[in-house]
Structures are given as structure tokens and as C-alpha cells.
Amino acid sequence: MDGAQDSPKDPFLISRGMKIPKDPQLTRGRVRGALKADEYEKKECEAVMRVVRPTDTVLELGGGIGYMSTLLSAVKKVQRVVSYEANPALIPYIRSVHAANDVTNVDLRNALLMPQAGPQIPFYIRSNFLASSMHNSVDAEDIVDTAMIEQHGIAEVLAAEQPSVLVCDIEGAEATLLPAGDWSNLRLAIIELHPQWIGPEGVRAVFDAMHRGGLTYFAKASEGKVVCFRRDW
Template identity: 30%
Template sequence: MRHEFFIHGVRVPITANEVSPVIWEALTSGRYEAKEARLVRRLVREGDCVLELGAGIGVITSVIASTPHVKVWSYDANPYTVSLAERVAKANNLDNVTFSHGLVTAGSSGNHLFYIRSDFWMSSLIAEQGPYVEVIETPSLDVDTIISKRDINVLVMDIEGAERQLLGSARLDGVDRVFLELHDHLYGLAGIRDIFHAMLLRNFSYDPRNSSGACIVFSRDLGAIRTYNPDDDL
């Protein structure tokens, strides 16, 4: 029988045998992507067109899609989690999300080996990251083509290290906010430096008010001075 519960205001209809014990514990304890959910709520605004890379089981997708008049296009390289994400969105009566199985990169399309792990949030393009249960070949799509076709203005990603390559090569024309999780255990501080440098070249600035630890936001820097809010220090 399917267990159904709420996390971060999202109805999640899954059973313990559909995810690993580690992920099940994070879900039932409320720890699952708690920081991401809080920050994404602050990031997304009414009317945004959002491209999400790394749908997982659709919890963060559903948080994004709950903002009024938002459209979301969400991709994941793991076909199994895409099916779970679709179920979660349906359970929350969200009809403004389009899920797709696929790998989104910057540059020409091609085929890539994707390593699926029992803790799905560890699945990645990196074989050396740890033991895996399956390897699939997945075609890639160009991120800038999707951004242009869908009029994307917000990019949200948790792609287990692949953000370094993507942000180093993508143009991101039309995007004004980027949310991502850094993975220094995969590319070190040098990789973080590369990401910040690439975003600086595209006129993005680190947004301290909407970032926390490894979960960070870059915003287009238009030079405006912000009003001081003491609550931002809490």
C-alpha cells in the first residue's frame, strides 16, 4: 500500500521500497532538500519560466510549480525518478510542469554514460564517484537551445558536479537568476572558482541574501543598491 505524506507542503505518494533507506529516512524526517525548498521559494516569482535540471522525485519541482502563473520544464537523466516526479506533480494537481527524461549540457548533442546509484541523488556522469547499480546511455540536449525555445528566465539545477561544465560553456541569454548546489567533493575549490569566474563573465553576481552554504543563487548584476533588511541577518 502506498504511503502518502507531506514534506515542504508537497504531497508525496511513494512507498519505502521505491527509494533507498537513506532517502526514505530523509523524506520521513523532513530533512529531504529542506534548504533547497526554502531557498527556491524565495527565488521563484510569479510568472517565471523555469528550467530545472535534476528533477529527482519532483519535490523541489512541485515547490517551484506552486508559485502562481509559473511554467516549469524539468529534466532528469534517470528515467525511474522522472516517473516518480510525474506522480508527485500529479498528486499535487500541478498542470504547469513538463517532465522529460534526458541529460542537459552546454554544446552539441551527444550520447553520455550515466551512472545510476541506489541513492538516486548520487547518480551522475562520474563513474569514480562510487558504486553504481546500472549504467545507461543518455542523449544530451543543449541548454541554450531550451532556454531560447521556452523563454526561460530562471535556471534551477542540482546535477551532481555537471554544473561546472555547463556553466563554463552556456551563454544563458535571457536568464536572470540561477540556483545551484555546489559539489566541491567532486571538483574541489578550483571547480568553485571556475563556476564563479564563468558567472562573472556573464554579468551574474553571487546573491548572499538568497544563498546558504553550498546552495547558491547568482543574479544578473544591474548595479542597483538593495534596501537593508535586518531579517536577512537572521
Template identity: 35%
Template structure:
């Protein structure tokens, strides 16, 4: 049995197997997902249907449900250990009915099977990128992003996948999505990768929303009348 840490109204089990000292310091200092969470109240509506790629420890999904009243959330996380922990976080916050899927999302046109995923410490450094050093590698089922969005009838997509965003939107079918909230990782994808994200989303009819975006957390809205 572990005590809970509290962050912005969300209870997080203080399990050292997941919440290492570096992660714990970030939570206690309220730095963990600070920019991302600060932006959510500026564009999220309780009626939104949200798919979150890279759900981590389940903090953002728990914040959406407990603090913003969102009733429909689906969490996609590549690390199966974190998928189990997400369930514990949701339970600690009396959250039920949130789907948690152990998977990697692929854009349309890419064959799906399994993806090689590289687990690192702290958990937020894990990615599909083989370098730098990793703790272990695992195979994770792949799903078409368009299928996930369509099946859930999502209108909001939140993405924090440690560099995997670089090619995620290339020719993607974002179905009924109206808002894309994206964490860009400059150190992973560089300026060319960021340009590609912006270009691909622009080609899909989305525009950068300066009023919400802060630091690496960037909101794109679908342009009406397209």
C-alpha cells in the same frame, strides 16, 4: 497503491522502489532539499519561467507550483525511472502542464548525442561520474542547454546535477536567464570546480547573491546594465 508522505505542502507517493529508507528519513525529518527550498521564496516570482536541471523526484517543481504559484516549469532529469515518478508526484498534487524531459543538458560547443549516466542508491547520488560504485549505467539523450532555455523562454535556471555543474557554464549561452540557483557539490568537484562555476558565471554577467545563498545552495543574478 502507496500512501503519501507530506513535505512542506507537497505530497510524495511513499513508494519504496524510489523512496528508500534513507530518502524517507530525510523527508520525514524535513531535511530533504532544505536549503534549496528555504531560498526559493526569497527570489522566485510567480511569473517566472523555470527550467530545473536534475529534477529528482519532482519535489522542487511541485513546491514551486503549489506553494509559490509558479505556472511555467520544465523538469530535466537524466534518470528515466525518476521521470516517471515525477509525473506521479505532480499527479498527487493536482499539477498539470509541467514538461518533464529525460535528458542531460550540455553547454554550447559540445556535440550532443547520448551521455553515459550512472545510477546509484539513494537516487540523489546518481551522476555522470563513473566512480564510486554504481547500481547500473544507462545512456541518456543530450540536449544543448541554450536550446532548452531558449525554447522554454526561461528566465530562471535551477541546477542540482551532482557535480555536473563544474563545466556546465563554460561558454554557455544562458539566453534570457536572469537568475541561476545552483547546488554546488564540493565533495564531487572540489574547490577548483567551485571556482570554475563562479568564474564562468561571472564571465556571463552573473554575480553571487549573498542574501539568498545558504550552504551549498547558491543564487547568482544577472548584473543589470551589462
């Protein structure tokens, strides 16, 4: 079922069978079209649908609009999702997506996962929520608020949560964060690479981190910049 026939009075778009609340900032333009056509985060979603199991516990880095955590919970029926999203402006919307789909097994954390835990740091919220970031040197005039965000240490989180699956889309931070983790307990990882920002050295660092954890590139669930690693084929 797709959302091609959605009514203006309907508060939801339908995407991959999920209810996505309409929002004037977050579900417009290309995003709206991609949601209705089941094309939103298509490569990641297809990898998840292919290799994630109901018995999995998933660590999601980069919660976005809550689409992937909802897919994992409501469609793939995984045991649990621990989802990290740094942008505080997105948290209420993510919760609304979860509520619309009766999702109750996602631990949503408005924090940064870092190589080491640290003090809170400022996060700059812009009028365009999706342009918000930890940087205030670009388009400073668009900043409408500042929030203090916790920094959680990757070693402590992995030890406490024991995820079997990693789903990661963190806009280039994968090159520094993933090499800091011990991924030896993972069954598989689905990672969106950002080679335009991290370069060949960063891509190599991600692959090396997965290999150290005993995972190997799995071509059947990989496409372009979205790469899958599995322990057993």
C-alpha cells in the same frame, strides 16, 4: 502542515504542503524523515521560497524525485518548469509526484543537458535507483538495466525556453556545463555546488559563468554550498 501523523494506510507523505507518494525505495530512512520534517533539500527550498516569483519560467537541472519541480509549480505557482533528469528509473516516480499535486506545467525531459548536443549515450540503472549513473566501472554487479539517453545542447535549450530562473543540482557537472551557457537572460540562479568533486577551480568556473551573464552572488538567499545569484538586488 507536516507528515508526522501519517497513517500506514495513507499513500502519501506530506512535505511543505505537498503530497509525496510513498515508495519502498525512494521515501525510506533519512529521506522519509527529511520529507516529514520539511527538511528535504532544505537550503534549495528556502532559497526558492525567498526569491522565485509566480511570473518566472524555471530551468531545473537535476529533477531528482520531482520535489523541487512540484514546489515550484504547486507552491510558488510559477509559469512553467523545464526539468531535466537523466535517470530514467526516476521518471515514473516524478510523474506520480506531479500527478498527486495536480502539476501540469512541468516539461519533464529524460535527457542530459550538455555543452553541445550529441548522440544518445548509455545510462546504467542499478538496483538502487539513486545510485544509477553514466558510469559502469564501479559496482558493475549492481547494474540491472541500461537505457540510452539523449544529449541536448545547452545553447539550443536556452534559446528555445528563455528561462528567467535556473535551479541546478547536477552532482558536480555544474563546473563544466554552466560555463558553456549564455545566462544573460536569467533573473536569478540557485545552484548547489559540489566543491568536494569540482575543487576551487570548478567553484570559480561557476561563479565566473554567472558573472559573465550579469548575475551577482546574493548572500541573503545563499547558505553553504547552495548559492544564489541575482541580476538585481
